[in-house]
Amino acid sequence: MPELPEVETVMRGLKPALESRTIRACEVRRKGLRAPFPKGFAARLTGKRVLALHRRAKYILADLDSSETLVVHLGMTGRMSICQTPPVPDKHDHVVITTDTATIVFSDPRRFGLMTLVATAAADRDPLFADLGPEPLSPDFDARVLAAALAGKKTPIKAALLDQHVVAGLGNIYVCEALHHAGISPLRLAATVQNCAALVRAIKTVLKAAIKAGGSTLRDYRHADGSLGYFQHSFTVYGREGEACRRKGCKGTIERIVQSGRSTFYCPKCQK
DNA sequence: CAGAAGCCCTGAAGGC
DNA sequence: TGCCTTCAGGGCTTCT
Numbered sequence: 554m555p556e557l558p559e560v561e562t563v564m565r566g567l568k569p570a571l572e573s574r575t576i577r578a579c580e581v582r583r584k585g586l587r588a589p590f591p592k593g594f595a596a597r598l599t600g601k602r603v604l605a606l607h608r609r610a611k612y613i614l615a616d617l618d619s620s621e622t623l624v625v626h627l628g629m630t631g632r633m634s635i636c637q638t639p640p641v642p643d644k645h646d647h648v649v650i651t652t653d654t655a656t657i658v659f660s661d662p663r664r665f666g667l668m669t670l671v672a673t674a675a676a677d678r679d680p681l682f683a684d685l686g687p688e689p690l691s692p693d694f695d696a697r698v699l700a701a702a703l704a705g706k707k708t709p710i711k712a713a714l715l716d717q718h719v720v721a722g723l724g725n726i727y728v729c730e731a732l733h734h735a736g737i738s739p740l741r742l743a744a745t746v747q748n749c750a751a752l753v754r755a756i757k758t759v760l761k762a763a764i765k766a767g768g769s770t771l772r773d774y775r776h777a778d779g780s781l782g783y784f785q786h787s788f789t790v791y792g793r794e795g796e797a798c799r800r801k802g803c804k805g806t807i808e809r810i811v812q813s814g815r816s817t818f819y820c821p822k823c824q825k
Numbered sequence: 826c827a828g829a830a831g832c833c834c835t836g837a838a839g840g841c
Numbered sequence: 842t843g844c845c846t847t848c849a850g851g852g853c854t855t856c857t
Contacts, residue, residue: 554850587833587852611851629850630835645835663834665851708828717852725850772837772849813829815850830856839847 555627557611557689557722558763559774559782563633564608566777567657570635571603571615574652583647586666587628590648597621597670598650610685610721614676622673624681628665630773634658662773685721689756694720696750703743710746711739711812714756723756726769726791729818731756733790733800738824739810739817762787790818798823 555563579595591597601617608614613633615623625633634640636656642649648659648668659668671679686702687694702719703710713719714728723731732739735755737746746752768774768782771792775781785792789799790807798805798820805822 556851626851628834628852661834662836663850665834667852706827712828715851814831816848828857830854832854833850833852835849837848840845841843 554629554724554726554771555611555631555768555774556724556727557608558727558760558766558784559768560611560613560627560722561608561764562768562782563627563777564606564613567613567633567635568606570652570655570657570777572606573603574654575602576600576650576652578649578651580649580651581647582642582649586631586647586661586664586668588667588669590668591670594668594670598623609682609688610717611724612681616673620673621670622676624667624669624671625659626667628661628663628667630663631659631661631666632773632775633777634660634775634779635777657777684718686717686719687721689720689722689760694753694757696753699753700746700749703746703749706743708743709739709812710737710741710743710752711817713743715813715815720756722760725815725817726788727756727759727763729791730789731759733819733824734759736800736824738821739812739819741825790820793818 576598579598581590581595601619604616604618606615613625639656645662646658646660650657703713706713711728714723735752763784766782766784769785770781771785793807794809796807800823803823805820807818807820810817
């Protein structure tokens with residue numbers, strides 16, 4: 554499940570295959586993913602040069618020389634693969650982009666992903682991005698900003714951190730990991746979190762370590778070159794129900810609960 | 826209006 | 842073996 558570290562890793566892997574390259578062909582093999590592809594999608598990509606690749610929240614953005622930006626969201630099972638030779642398309646391969654040097658395939662069995670085009674100059678104001686919270690790894694995201702976003706929130710801190718308006722790019726796994734790292738219970742109401750500085754530090758630490766490890770491969774996630782992430786081996790709570798807490802000196806056992814329909818893993822002993 | 830629940834979608838895994 | 846149910850969850854819509 555691609556969260557910020559996975560999307561960042563895929564984006565970095567795509568850079569050599571896309572930046573400063575010209576899209577020579579684009580094959581669209583269905584009407585859309587979770588939303589329809591925009592009108593003339595393939596034609597608006599064909600012949601365009603990719604100026605720069607970047608990431609916002611869980612979105613990969615490719616600025617084109619046509620003043621449009623290709624927006625890609627991997628959803629749950631989306632994958633961007635670089636192939637040196639054109640592959641035989643699988644039934645879940647939905648978009649095939651060909652440059653002079655490579656073929657990039659977007660595949661997504663569950664089709665929770667998204668591919669669309671926005672005007673580059675107005676991207677920040679697009680509904681996809683306008684209300685997003687700060688990038689967790691940017692200096693803009695600090696204790697004061699987080700405290701302000703959590704003020705008055707009656708929802709559990711777990712749900713608040715999953716809210717992309719509060720902070721953009723966290724998903725279920727890294728929220729669980731960051732809360733354990735900070736020693737904060739996922740059940741605690743957001744407005745009652747005292748140590749926002751520790752929580753901000755934990756979020757940044759966990760995300761940076763995960764990016765360094767190339768993200769976490771649980772099921773579907775792969776780098777653009779097909780290789781795997783390995784941060785899953787460093788999880789302290791996620792998927793560890795019934796196992797011993799890894800915090801130094803803590804004798805607790807990791808529990809799994811369900812919050813807003815989603816699994817939460819935490820240690821009831823050291824997360825308060 | 827905030828917060829919670831429902832929905833989309835498919836493949837893997839478990840039960841019988 | 843094979844059929845059925847359950848689960849995974851990001852982001853959107855709908856309900857309370």
